[in-house]
Amino acid sequence: MSQTLLVTGGAGFVGSALIESLLTEFPDAAIVSLDNYFTGTLENHVNDPRVTYVEGSTVEIAKIWADRGLPSPSIVFHLGEYSRIVQSFEDHDLTWDYNLLGTKEVVKFSAAAGAKLIYAGSSSKFGNDGEDENLNPYAWTKAKNIEYIKNYSNWFGLDYAITYFYNVYGPGQITNGKYATVIGIFQRQYLKGEPLTVVSPGTQTRDFTHIDDIVRGIVLVARGGAGDGYLLGTGREWPLAEVAGLFGTEHVLVPALPGERVRGQADLTKAAGLGWTPENRLDRYIADFVAANPR
Known part of the structure; x- marks a missing residue:
């Protein structure tokens, strides 16, 4: 080598x-x-x-x-x-x-x-x-x-x-336990037929x-x-309640958690200078997941 x-x-x-x-x-x-x-x-x-x-x-x-x-x-x-x-x-x-x-x-x-x-x-x-x-x-x-x-x-x-x-997010993400990711949790809850749990107030955004x-x-x-x-990142802010809505099922608000930020959005300027641009979209990913797992 x-x-x-x-x-x-x-x-x-x-x-x-x-x-x-x-x-x-x-x-x-x-x-x-x-x-x-x-x-x-x-x-x-x-x-x-x-x-x-x-x-x-x-x-x-x-x-x-x-x-x-x-x-x-x-x-x-x-x-x-x-x-x-x-x-x-x-x-x-x-x-x-x-x-x-x-x-x-x-x-x-x-x-x-x-x-x-x-x-x-x-x-x-x-x-x-x-x-x-x-x-x-x-x-x-x-x-x-x-x-x-x-x-x-x-x-x-x-x-x-x-x-x-x-x-x-994506294949291989953690879906169970205290270290599960947001999209991993939503996918697990969707597959179980459970309402998706969105941390209050649901208007906070993530990229x-x-x-x-x-x-x-x-x-x-x-x-x-x-x-x-x-x-x-993608440079797009997604409100968490809106993300849950992409699954086409009900969601419920749960109490706010300590230490969480209100907004998240990436400035892609420096990464773009290396020729990097995101090629995948969250809404398409979730649509494909829902289509492959109809309820």
């Missing part, structure tokens, strides 16, 4: 889809996934001899790499963090450990290896003129990591590019982005991106 690529969180929703893409985009590369399997699953493993799956914590990334005698990676795709807003209040310690302690070690490891770091930031950073980054433990830790990566690059040298994902577009964007940023500001 001509190079090694590292994907932290490679057994998760976005990470596993990224690995599938990297196998095609980098045909001469070996790929290593480092995952603690907090939300990642064995079912997400890609069956290819070029992919090696390692179970472990990013806090111990340097030791894990050295113990296994793995070659230094040329690109590190860092997706392996805690990534839920409301749940981060309950999981405060996990959020701190996975996002702050883990990412500190990934940054140091990437710089020592001379690797380019592709970091998945949180789109919550941009809400309410930046004030939303303080709404919850998750958003705050992600915002601090952006500051840390930039400072580390200035202090010690680090090649990096930072992406931001906007409400990813929903298909997994295929996200992965394509990550690869483009890895190839040609530098620095901060690669927002991967």
Whole structure:
């Protein structure tokens, strides 16, 4: 293999889809996934001899790499963090450990290896003129990591590019349990014949982005991106009640949850400069899902 690529969180929703893409985009590369399997699953493993799956914590990334005698990676795709807003209040310690302690070690490891770091930031950073980054433990830790990566690059040298994902949906999304995604929850409830539960007031908006577009964007940023500001979304705001209505079934409002933002919409300017544009639409995705699963 001509190079090694590292994907932290490679057994998760976005990470596993990224690995599938990297196998095609980098045909001469070996790929290593480092995952603690907090939300990642064995079912997400890609069956290819070029992919090696390692179970472990990013806090111990340097030791894990050295113990296994793995070659230094040329690109590190860092997706392996805690990534839920409301749940981060309950999981405060996990959020701190996975996002702050883990990412500190990934940054140091990437710089020592001379690797380019592709970091998945949180789109919550941009809400309410930046004030939303303080709404919850998750958003705050992600915002601090952006500051840390930039400072580390200035202090010690680090090649990096930072992406931001906007409400990813599509095949492989989590549909059950406390870490399920919005569209995953709606699909599960639809299939069970249950009313869709929309968090009050239902007018809050999100920018929903298909997994295929996200992965394509990550690869483009890895190839040609530098620095901060690669927002991967569609640029369209969807009110959550309107999204539920696309399923053509009833929905009910449930109490508001702590730490959630009012709006979400991506500015695609910098990602578009790399030739990236979203190709998938949420309404078409839901229409196809409903058509394939008539009630």
